[in-house]
Amino acid sequence: xxxxxxxxxxxxxxxxxxxxxxxxxxxxxxxxxxxxxxxxxxxxxxxxxxxxxxxxxxxxxxxxxxxxxxxxxxxxxxxxxxxxxxxxxxxxxxxxxxxxxxxxxxxxxxxxxxxxxxxxxxxxxxxxxxxxxxxxxxxxxxxxxxxxxxxxxxxxxxxxxxxxxxxxxxxxxxxxxxxxxxxxxxxxxxxxxxxxxxxxxxxxxxxxxxxxxxxxxxxxxxxxxxxxxxxxxxxxx
Amino acid sequence: xxxxxxxxxxxxxxxxxxxxxxxxxxxxxxxxxxxxxxxxxxxxxxxxxxxxxxxxxxxxxxxxxxxxxxxxxxxxxxxxxxxxxxxxxxxxxxxxxxxxxxxxxxxxxxxxxxxxxxxxxxxxxxxxxxxxxxxxxxxxxxxxxxxxxxxxxxxxxxxxxxxxxxxxxxxxxxxxxxxxxxxxxxxxxxxxxxxxxxxxxxxxxxxxxxxxxxxxxxxxxxxxxxxxxxxxxxxxxxxxxxxxxxxxxxxxxxxxxxxxxxxxxxxxxxxxxxxxxxxxxxxxxxxxxxxxxxx
Numbered sequence: 001x002x003x004x005x006x007x008x009x010x011x012x013x014x015x016x017x018x019x020x021x022x023x024x025x026x027x028x029x030x031x032x033x034x035x036x037x038x039x040x041x042x043x044x045x046x047x048x049x050x051x052x053x054x055x056x057x058x059x060x061x062x063x064x065x066x067x068x069x070x071x072x073x074x075x076x077x078x079x080x081x082x083x084x085x086x087x088x089x090x091x092x093x094x095x096x097x098x099x100x101x102x103x104x105x106x107x108x109x110x111x112x113x114x115x116x117x118x119x120x121x122x123x124x125x126x127x128x129x130x131x132x133x134x135x136x137x138x139x140x141x142x143x144x145x146x147x148x149x150x151x152x153x154x155x156x157x158x159x160x161x162x163x164x165x166x167x168x169x170x171x172x173x174x175x176x177x178x179x180x181x182x183x184x185x186x187x188x189x190x191x192x193x194x195x196x197x198x199x200x201x202x203x204x205x206x207x208x209x210x211x212x213x214x215x216x217x218x219x220x221x222x223x224x225x226x227x228x229x230x231x232x233x234x235x236x237x
Numbered sequence: 238x239x240x241x242x243x244x245x246x247x248x249x250x251x252x253x254x255x256x257x258x259x260x261x262x263x264x265x266x267x268x269x270x271x272x273x274x275x276x277x278x279x280x281x282x283x284x285x286x287x288x289x290x291x292x293x294x295x296x297x298x299x300x301x302x303x304x305x306x307x308x309x310x311x312x313x314x315x316x317x318x319x320x321x322x323x324x325x326x327x328x329x330x331x332x333x334x335x336x337x338x339x340x341x342x343x344x345x346x347x348x349x350x351x352x353x354x355x356x357x358x359x360x361x362x363x364x365x366x367x368x369x370x371x372x373x374x375x376x377x378x379x380x381x382x383x384x385x386x387x388x389x390x391x392x393x394x395x396x397x398x399x400x401x402x403x404x405x406x407x408x409x410x411x412x413x414x415x416x417x418x419x420x421x422x423x424x425x426x427x428x429x430x431x432x433x434x435x436x437x438x439x440x441x442x443x444x445x446x447x448x449x450x451x452x453x454x455x456x457x458x459x460x461x462x463x464x465x466x467x468x469x470x471x472x473x474x475x476x477x478x479x480x481x482x483x484x485x486x487x488x489x490x491x492x493x494x495x496x497x498x499x500x501x502x503x504x505x506x507x508x509x510x511x512x513x514x515x516x517x518x519x520x521x522x523x524x525x526x527x528x529x530x531x532x
Contacts, residue, residue, distance in 0.1 A: 051418065076420035088415035090408050101408050104401065105420025149419070 003061075004029040004157055004189045005050065010058035012045055019045045020056065021213040027157065032183050032190040034200040034221070036234060037210035043193040044085050046210070047159050050191075051075050051082045062157070077105045081150035085161040089142045091135030095126055098134050098145055102152030119148040122178050140171035147175065151182065158182070160192045164199060172196075176203050197234035201225045209234075241373045246490045252379035253448070253462075254486020255386035259441040260456075260463035261470065261478035262390070263434035268472050270410040270430045271322075273333045277340035279456030279463070281317075282438030284344050285310040286446050286455075287352050289439070290359060299362045303443060307436050314435025318428040326424070348453040359446035382444040389440050390479055393433070397475075406430060458505055462489070465508040468515050471525020481523065485511065 003026040012020040019042045027033045037043050049056045052072045060068040067075055076082070081102075090098050099116050120127035123144040129137065134145060143163055150158055160179070164172040180203060183190050194200035201207060207224045209217040217224065224230050231237060260278060267275045275281075285306055292302035321340060325332050363381035367374040397403035409416045409426035416423050442456065449455050462485055470481025485508060493504045521527045 053414075053417075072417040073420050073422050076418060082418045084415070084418060088412065088418060090412050090415060092411055093404075093408065097404055097408075100401070100404060101416070101419045101421070104405055153420075 002029050003027060004063060005191065006059075006061045007046075007050070008059040008061075010046065010049055010056055010060065012042075012049055012054050012056045019213050020049065020058075022058070023210070023213070023215055025208050025215055025218065027189055027191045028206065029189055030183075030187055031206060032180075032192060032204045033206045033208070034192040034194055034204035035208045035210050036194060036197045036200055036224075036230075039195065040212075041210040042213040043210055044161055047082065047161050047191070047193055050159060051080060073105070076153065079153065079156040080159065081153045081155035081157070082159040083146045083150045083161060083163065085165065087139075087142045087146040089134045089137070089145060091133070093134055094131055095134050095137070095145060096130045098149050099126075099152050102149035103154075106153060115152055115154070119151045122151070122182065123148050140167050140175075143167060143171075143175060144178075147179070147182075151186075151188075154186075155188055158188050158190045160190065160194075162193060162195060164194060164196045172199065179203065197230065201235075242494070243491075244373055245375065246494050247487055248375055248383075249379050250487035250490030251483055252376070252383045252486070253445070253490070254466075254483035255383045255479075256441045256445045256482070257459065257462040257466045257485050258479035258482020259386055259389065259437050259444075260459055261466035261482045262393070262475055263437045263441075264463055264467050265470075265472055265475050265478040266430055266434045266437075268467075269475070270406075270427050271333070273330055273337070274472075275431075275434070276334065276337045276460075277344060278434065278438055279460035280341045280344035280348075280453075281310070281314065281435050282442035282459075283453060283456040284348055285313070285435065285439035286359065286442035286451060287348055289443050290352075290357065290446075290451055293360065299360065303362070306439050306443065310435040310439035311432040313432075315428045315432035317435070318431035322427070322431070323424065326427075345453050352453070354453055356450040356452045359443075359451040361447035378447055385440065385444055389437060393437070396433075402429070461505060462486075462508045465511045465515075467522075468512050469522055471522025473526045474522065474524035477522055477524030 005027040008024050010020050010023040011018065023042065023046055035043050035046060045054055048054045050060060052070050052075050056068060058068065059066060062078060062080065067078065090101065096116065099119065100112065103112055103115060125141055126145060126148055129141070134142065137145060147163065163175055176199060179190060182188050192200055192204060201221045201224060204221045207219065207221045208215050209224065209230065260282065263278050264274060267273065288309055289302050289306040292305055293299065297305065317340065321336055322333065325336055361378040363377040366377060368377050368380060397407060405421045406426045406429060408419065409421055409423045413423045445459060446455065466482035466485045467478045469484060470477030489504050489507055492499050492507050493501055499507065515522060
């Protein structure tokens with residue numbers, strides 16, 4: 001499968017600290033790729049770099065086009081939806097307004113109502129709370145809203161930053177199940193950043209392991225699951 | 238002390254209160270997006286009113302000049318943001334405040350230089366003859382100004398509540414990072430906000446000028462009433478700012494009428510006292526949100 005996203009030698013720094021030291025990876029069209037790694041390895045920075053939210057050196061190609069250095073708003077317009085760490089909810093707006101904002105960058109704002117119904121189909125709880133202020137939703141519901149908002153873009157590439165963070169296991173399982181459905185039914189390619197390695201490897205078909213700003217291992221999710229080092233350090237058995 | 242006088246004073250208070258509320262709303266719109274108080278808001282309104290005066294002197298019919306002034310004010314506000322505020326967008330708040338104060342001084346001086354400091358009469362589009370309802374006479378300009386103000390405010394409400402651009406502007410003010418991830422050009426939303434604030438200010442200027450006469454310092458007192466209104470209603474609540482304006486207008490008029498030692502000379506002090514009281518008793522204002530910061 002061709003790579004939808006290809007990143008080469010990505011470097012980024014916060015002040016004097018280098019957080020990305022030559023990161024290279026690919027996301028296959030139609031696939032689910034995950035980046036595993038401990039806290040502070042640079043996973044979130046990598047996702048933010050793809051969206052032009054941090055200054056970087058190196059190459060980022062999306063759909064054959066170089067996109068490094070582009071403004072976040074322009075990357076989004078190419079069909080890259082980013083569900084940020086901490087969910088990025090517009091807490092004072094209603095659920096429906098949050099969803100409408102997700103479709104803001106789309107060229108054809110027609111079918112907006114149909115699309116809201118479509119994403120609410122994945123997350124029925126959002127349909128019940130359409131008129132509710134988003135800040136009053138629970139953490140799990142806000143995570144669902146964040147994914148639903150990203151889907152309103154009709155993206156080709158979905159970037160997910162720690163969607164399991166702070167959520168109850170049942171809720172996490174539900175969200176991961178829906179991400180798989182979205183990937184399969186809507187042909188959305190997914191790049192998932194996750195600390196919960198066993199969950200991520202269960203969902204992804206390709207995986208990278210990141211340590212202190214660089215990729216140290218990559219392979220199919222099945223291969224990484226069998227790897228002794230990963231099993232001991234990240235899966236815990 | 239008759240009921241008629243009371244009603245008259247209340248209506249006249251609502252008319253000026255609508256003007257205070259408009260300027261307060263302009264302040265709040267920019268404050269919500271950037272956490273900066275635009276001290277130049279009053280002078281921007283004053284300058285717009287001079288432009289309207291120029292257009293009227295050129296022979297344009299009142300309402301044509303009115304609409305043209307709103308358009309110029311909108312574009313002017315937008316350009317001011319792009320040219321003056323954008324370069325200091327990420328600077329500390331005090332830097333932006335100083336830029337705004339600089340703008341205040343510049344607009345005031347340029348207006349004085351171009352138009353002189355001599356007071357000029359500014360026409361009202363409404364008849365001079367009072368309108369009689371029962372035994373009570375209302376100034377036609379008071380009622381008209383209140384009507385115009387309410388129409389503009391209703392228009393803004395519809396814009397922010399029901400249009401995609403309005404929604405994007407609210408989103409950009411609340412959460413710039415998430416807004417960019419939705420593809421919203423946050424910088425331009427701020428510029429449009431400045432444009433709209435300038436437009437609202439221009440309406441206020443044109444409605445107040447027939448009452449206070451046109452001169453480069455005509456908005457300085459009104460800006461203080463607007464601060465009182467925004468403080469009373471809450472700097473985080475657009476609706477509160479408008480309501481605060483109406484309350485301040487009525488209080489100002491009633492106190493001026495019924496408390497003999499205050500009269501017209503000490504009216505402005507009432508506004509300042511009100512700011513002080515609100516800040517001591519309820520710093521977030523009547524409708525404002527209490528700021529909560531996660532640490």
